[in-house]
Amino acid sequence: MAGAGRWAAALLAAAAMLSSCGETAGTDANKAAAAIPALPDPANVPAYVQAALDDTGRAAQRGADERRKPGALVTLSGLKPGDRVLDLIPGNGYWTRIFSRIVGPEGRVYAVWPEHYARFARGNVAELEQMATSDAYSNVTVQVQPTPILTAPEPLDMVWTSQNYHDYPAEFMGRTDPAQLNRAVFDMLKPGGTWFIIDHAAEPGSGLRDAERLHRIDPQIVRRQVEQAGFEYVGSSDVLSNPGDDHAVTVFDPAIRGRTDQFVMRFRKPPAR
Numbered sequence: 043m044a045g046a047g048r049w050a051a052a053l054l055a056a057a058a059m060l061s062s063c064g065e066t067a068g069t070d071a072n073k074a075a076a077a078i079p080a081l082p083d084p085a086n087v088p089a090y091v092q093a094a095l096d097d098t099g100r101a102a103q104r105g106a107d108e109r110r111k112p113g114a115l116v117t118l119s120g121l122k123p124g125d126r127v128l129d130l131i132p133g134n135g136y137w138t139r140i141f142s143r144i145v146g147p148e149g150r151v152y153a154v155w156p157e158h159y160a161r162f163a164r165g166n167v168a169e170l171e172q173m174a175t176s177d178a179y180s181n182v183t184v185q186v187q188p189t190p191i192l193t194a195p196e197p198l199d200m201v202w203t204s205q206n207y208h209d210y211p212a213e214f215m216g217r218t219d220p221a222q223l224n225r226a227v228f229d230m231l232k233p234g235g236t237w238f239i240i241d242h243a244a245e246p247g248s249g250l251r252d253a254e255r256l257h258r259i260d261p262q263i264v265r266r267q268v269e270q271a272g273f274e275y276v277g278s279s280d281v282l283s284n285p286g287d288d289h290a291v292t293v294f295d296p297a298i299r300g301r302t303d304q305f306v307m308r309f310r311k312p313p314a315r
Contacts, residue, residue, distance in 0.1 A: 084114035084281060090123055091116050094143035099178050103136050109300055112140055114281045119238045119308060121145070125199040128152040128230065130192070131159055131206040135170045141202075142179045150196070151182045156189035158215045159206075190218040192226040197235075201227045204240040205293075205304070208259035211250050220264075224271035233314040237273055239264060240282065243303045245289045257293045261305040273309035282306055 087095075091113055095104075107113075121127060123146045132138045132153040141151045153170050160167055167186060174182040187193065190210070210218040227237050244251070244258035252258045261278070269275055287303035 084117045084279065087113040087117050088122075090144055090146075094140045097139065097143045100136075100139045103134070103139070106136065110136070111281050112137070114279075115240070115306065116140060116144065118279055118281075118306065119200060119202065120236060121200055121202075124148040126150045126152075126194075126196060127200040127202060128154055128194055128198055130154055130201060130203040131156070131163075131209070132166070132170065133163070133204075134166055135173060137202060137204060138170060138182060139173075139179065142182050145181065147181060149181060152194060152198075153182055153184045154192070155186050156192070156215065157186055158189035159209065160186040162214070189216055190222045190226075192223065192230070194230040197232040198230050199232060200236040200238060201230060202238045205242060207239050207241045207264060208253040208257055212254040220267050221271065224268050224273070228271050228273065228311055231311040233311055235311045236276075237268065237309040237311070239268070239307045239309070240304055242293045243283075243287070243289060243305050248289075252289075256289075256291065258289060258302075261307070264305075265307060268307070268309050272312070274312055276308040276310050278308075279306040 094116075095107065095113055121141065121144055123144065125145045126149060127141050127145060129138045129141060129151060132155070135153065138151055138153045145151060153174075155163060155167060167184065170182070170184045173179050174184050207220065207223075209215050210220045210223050224237075231237065241261075241264065242256075242258045244253070244256065244260045246260060246262065248258075248260045249263045250259065252260075265275055282304035284301055284303040287298055287301070289303065291298060293299060293302050
């Protein structure tokens, strides 16, 4: 799959660049490559991920699987049974339900909204609160937290956000600097933990220009902001890319809604030394 190839290509290119600087640089490059864990092939969906996708409790949402690619994305993220994961701004719980089944009874899912966002998502909050009272999803905790503060009651293996990173600089979110979000995520994660970001792509080089107007963001500024918080860039995937999207219209435009060009990035909090 093209997306999987991009993960490997990024590491090989970095190693090649450093090795050209001499023997010491080559040794450093090898160490750097070894420090980044090998990512799974998104085409090889583990049985526990497939079982979560087959959950009868998400029958009403399964129609979105073709365009949202949950099997490939969760596989790329590395989420596994027993993990602690925070689903940031979870909407109607599409990912929350999947995560709940994957992490199982030994794991925990935190479905979290910032208060500024929750004001406009009361129906979603109520829906997930009701879901979390059922035996089937008893490992889910639903929270509305002050904006821009983001916390977790225990160290996490993963923080995941889908199509919401771009919202933080918006007026309705209090013009929150994404640096605050990235620092909070860094602090919540265990060493080696994953920060997984999916969002609508903006025109290359546009930075934050279209974040509020079009609900899009330049992937390169996201990578730069996250790395500035101390994260290691693991790789990206084109599993949600759409070359036919010209990045010029809002993601809610009927001509493109549900088919936007999206980027997928995985970052890692460096392991403890």
